[in-house]
Structure formats: structure tokens, C-alpha cells
Amino acid sequence: MSNRLTMPNDLRAFWMPFTANRQFKENPRMLVAADGMYYTAADGRKILDGTAGLWCCNAGHNRPKIVEAIQKQAAELDYAPAFQMGHPKAFELANRLVDIAPKGMDHVFFTNSGSESVDTALKIAIAYHRVRGDGARFRLIGRERGYHGVNFGGISVGGIVTNRKHFGTLLTGVDHLPHTHMPAKNAYSKGQPEHGAELADDLLKIATLHDPSTIAAVIVEPVAGSTGVLIPPLGYLQKLRKICDDHGILLIFDEVITGYGRLGAPFAADYFGVTPDMMVTAKGLTNGVIPMGAVLVKKDIHDAFMSAPDGTIELFHGYTYSGSPIASAAGIATLETYKEDGLFERAAELAPYWQDALHSLKGRRHVIDIRNLGLIGGIELEPIAGKPTKRAFAAFLSAYEKGVLIRTTGDIIALSPPLIIEKSHIDTLIGTVGDILDHLD
Numbered sequence: 458m459s460n461r462l463t464m465p466n467d468l469r470a471f472w473m474p475f476t477a478n479r480q481f482k483e484n485p486r487m488l489v490a491a492d493g494m495y496y497t498a499a500d501g502r503k504i505l506d507g508t509a510g511l512w513c514c515n516a517g518h519n520r521p522k523i524v525e526a527i528q529k530q531a532a533e534l535d536y537a538p539a540f541q542m543g544h545p546k547a548f549e550l551a552n553r554l555v556d557i558a559p560k561g562m563d564h565v566f567f568t569n570s571g572s573e574s575v576d577t578a579l580k581i582a583i584a585y586h587r588v589r590g591d592g593a594r595f596r597l598i599g600r601e602r603g604y605h606g607v608n609f610g611g612i613s614v615g616g617i618v619t620n621r622k623h624f625g626t627l628l629t630g631v632d633h634l635p636h637t638h639m640p641a642k643n644a645y646s647k648g649q650p651e652h653g654a655e656l657a658d659d660l661l662k663i664a665t666l667h668d669p670s671t672i673a674a675v676i677v678e679p680v681a682g683s684t685g686v687l688i689p690p691l692g693y694l695q696k697l698r699k700i701c702d703d704h705g706i707l708l709i710f711d712e713v714i715t716g717y718g719r720l721g722a723p724f725a726a727d728y729f730g731v732t733p734d735m736m737v738t739a740k741g742l743t744n745g746v747i748p749m750g751a752v753l754v755k756k757d758i759h760d761a762f763m764s765a766p767d768g769t770i771e772l773f774h775g776y777t778y779s780g781s782p783i784a785s786a787a788g789i790a791t792l793e794t795y796k797e798d799g800l801f802e803r804a805a806e807l808a809p810y811w812q813d814a815l816h817s818l819k820g821r822r823h824v825i826d827i828r829n830l831g832l833i834g835g836i837e838l839e840p841i842a843g844k845p846t847k848r849a850f851a852a853f854l855s856a857y858e859k860g861v862l863i864r865t866t867g868d869i870i871a872l873s874p875p876l877i878i879e880k881s882h883i884d885t886l887i888g889t890v891g892d893i894l895d896h897l898d
């Protein structure tokens with residue numbers, strides 16, 4: 458017997474995140490179950506998941522190995538203190554992450570989310586320079602349109618104005634690179650756009666302005682997701698890496714959406730052949746099932762902390778749930794599921810079909826650009842004059858009515874399906890989006 462609650466009798470108490478609360482509560486979209494590629498809505502309809510939840514359920518829903526691991530772990534060891542105590546699965550998961558990480562990234566700090574991973578990496582960067590006796594390096598550089606979660610560090614280096622403007626002075630000592638969206642030159646690029654590598658040179662300009670010896674780290678999303686899918690121009694990330702190397706600046710990749718197979722490789726670092734000094738991850742780490750994040754750190758950074766006198770805590774940072782038993786068990790089962798099902802390879806194999814399907818929407822009503830990489834797609838719509846975001850949100854509502862979950866940000870439709878997607882699902886997803894666009898005002 459299902460104990461499923463399909464519609465609560467009062468929706469007022471829950472203040473929903475990143476949601477138009479009043480609008481939602483007038484006409485709620487309630488999901489009550491999920492399996493494979495589909496959600497089930499409260500009214501019993503099946504909804505094709507075109508977004509892997511929120512870029513996180515890379516192996517699809519209700520994966521038996523992950524479900525079983527969580528159930529078993531809850532019964533065996535529900536919680537262990539995270540400070541000055543350990544439990545085996547956190548160590549095991551860290552080892553397995555190091556096994557799939559780019560060479561040299563061999564230490565892992567666990568968190569509970571992408572936002573916490575970002576702030577953890579920023580803190581480690583500043584503290585790293587300080588423990589090396591280079592405490593003048595405190596500045597952080599992010600990028601316009603960047604999304605690095607919602608904590609104070611993340612919104613400070615982030616560049617999405619709506620996420621920043623209500624929250625006061627934020628961190629000091631932060632500057633921003635220009636974003637890489639160049640529709641006049643790069644519209645309808647398939648994969649990485651040709652133009653824009655030179656935008657990375659602004660890092661040198663910014664570093665020179667402040668003096669490079671004051672810059673602790675640069676953080677970028679290798680592929681910017683939340684701002685509406687911006688693929689890095691060819692050569693751009695390589696240039697950032699070189700400038701960082703030349704000036705002793707740490708490079709942090711925020712791989713919260715690109716990690717765990719989204720591009721058809723374990724991490725974007727592998728896909729682009731650029732190894733950062735730290736990688737921020739979350740979401741796909743546990744297939745989105747249990748909150749967990751992980752910051753992967755190069756040996757030199759970790760080791761710099763390890764010369765503190767014996768018995769001292771080397772890094773005064775951590776969370777009650779850092780590497781918690783159930784999250785660790787879910788993480789191990791998730792990595793095993795990815796491997797057993799060959800999902801990273803599958804994403805790479807499907808990417809050309811995905812690209813062709815997406816770009817078949819060129820010329821449809823309202824479409825002004827299409828962008829793709831791996832199993833990520835962005836479809837930019839012409840905004841309604843004076844009413845930004847309205848057209849894309851109408852597409853989202855209409856897709857949901859037609860049984861397809863898409864995500865919109867601004868006037869951009871962002872797609873990121875589970876890596877288990879079949880070609881027939883891609884046809885349905887893209888076909889539905891095309892039909893909707895034809896009928897939108």
C-alpha cells in the first residue's frame with residue numbers, strides 16, 4: 458500500500474526556494490513519485506524528466522542500488538559525529554572520488570550542497586595562501602553571469618544580479634571577469650563556440666589592476682548552467698589556466714552541474730583537458746538523492762595545511778553532516794551505478810544525437826540561439842518586449858501540461874536530462890518543446 462500524500466491541505470507554511478510562491482500555490486505542480494526517466498504528478502500523469510531533477514539525477518530516478526544502500530546504511534549506522542571521529546564509508550567514498558578525478562586531485566572535503574562546496578573552496582584558497590605565508594593573497598575573482606550557489610561567498614563571486622542585489626555588501630576584495638556570451642558572433646554554435654577565447658585576457662587586466670600578488674583564486678563554471686547554458690569558447694579555459702599559473706593564482710572549477718558525466722566524461726576538467734587546482738561538486742555525486750557536496754583538492758594545497766604542529770586541527774572548517782554515513786553510502790552506490798551502466802560513456806555517445814535534435818529547433822518561432830555540449834542544451838528565446846522571462850516561463854508551464862519537465866532561466870530553456878535518456882525520449886522532449894514554441898505568444 459502506498460502511503461503517498463498527493464496534495465497537502467494547506468500550502469502556506471512552506472516558503473519555497475527560488476519560486477514564485479503565490480503563483481505556485483494558486484496552481485501547484487506537485488510531484489509525488491519518480492522512476493527512470495519519469496516523474497509522476499499528483500494527478501497521476503507521467504512527466505518526462507528533461508532536467509534530471511535540477512541537474513542532479515544523472516542516473517535517472519529510483520535506482521535500486523542507491524535506494525538499497527541508503528536503506529541499509531540507515532539501519533546500520535545512521536549518523537556518526539563528523540569532527541574528531543570517523544566512519545569507513547566517508548573514507549571509501551573519498552578514495553573512489555580520487556580514483557575518477559583528474560590526476561593530482563587526491564584529497565576530498567565533504568559538504569552538503571553546491572553552495573557549501575563553493576564557500577569551502579573559497580575559504581581553502583584564502584587559507585592556503587595564508588598558511589604558506591602569502592596572506593596578502595585574499596582577493597577572489599568570479600565572472601559575470603556566474604552561479605556559485607546562494608551563500609555569501611558564492612553570491613559574492615557569482616554574477617547573477619538578481620541573486621546579489623538584495624543582500625548588502627557581500628564579500629569585499631572580489632572582482633569579476635566578463636561573461637562569455639557573444640551571440641552576434643557565436644549564435645547557433647554546435648559545441649564550443651569559436652569566438653571569445655580572448656575574454657580570458659581580462660583576468661590579466663583585473664590581476665594587474667589589483668596587483669597579481671593579491672589574488673587568491675579565480676572561480677568559474679566550466680560550462681555556465683544556471684545563467685542559461687554558456688559554453689566556453691574554444692581555448693578560453695586553457696588561457697585562464699595559463700594566466701593563473703603565471704601569477705600564482707588558484708583556479709577553481711565549479712563542477713556542480715558538469716561533474717559526474719554531464720559532458721560525457723567524469724568531469725569538465727577531463728572533457729576540456731584543463732585541470733584546475735580545486736573542483737567544486739555536489740548534485741550528481743549522490744544522484745541528487747541525498748544532499749552532499751565534495752570539494753576535490755590538489756595534493757599541494759592539502760599538504761600545505763599539514764605542517765601545522767601535531768595535534769592541531771589543520772583547517773577550522775566543516776559541517777555536522779560532512780561525509781555523513783547515509784550520504785556517503787549513497788555516493789558510493791551512485792558512483793557504482795554510473796560505472797556499471799557506463800553512463801559517462803553513454804552521455805558521450807548520445808551527445809551527437811542530442812546536438813542534432815536540439816539544433817533541429819533552429820528557425821522555430823521565438824528561437825534566437827541554440828547552444829549545446831554533452832547532454833546539456835540551451836534554447837534562447839526572444840523575450841516579450843517589456844516582459845522579460847514571461848515567454849520562457851509560459852513554455853515551462855505548457856511543457857508541464859504536456860507531460861515534459863523543462864527548466865527556464867530568464868528567456869532561456871535549459872535542458873539537462875538524465876544520462877539514461879533514450880533517443881525516443883530525446884525525440885519526445887525536443888518535439889514537445891518545438892510544438893510549444895509554435896503556439897506561444
Ligand SMILES: Cc1ncc(COP(=O)(O)O)c(C=O)c1O
Nearest residue numbers: 570571572604605606711713714
Ligand atoms: C554551478 C553551480 N554551483 C553551485 C550551485 C549550488 O548548489 P546547491 O543548490 O546544491 O547549493 C549550483 C546549483 O545549481 C550550480 O549550478
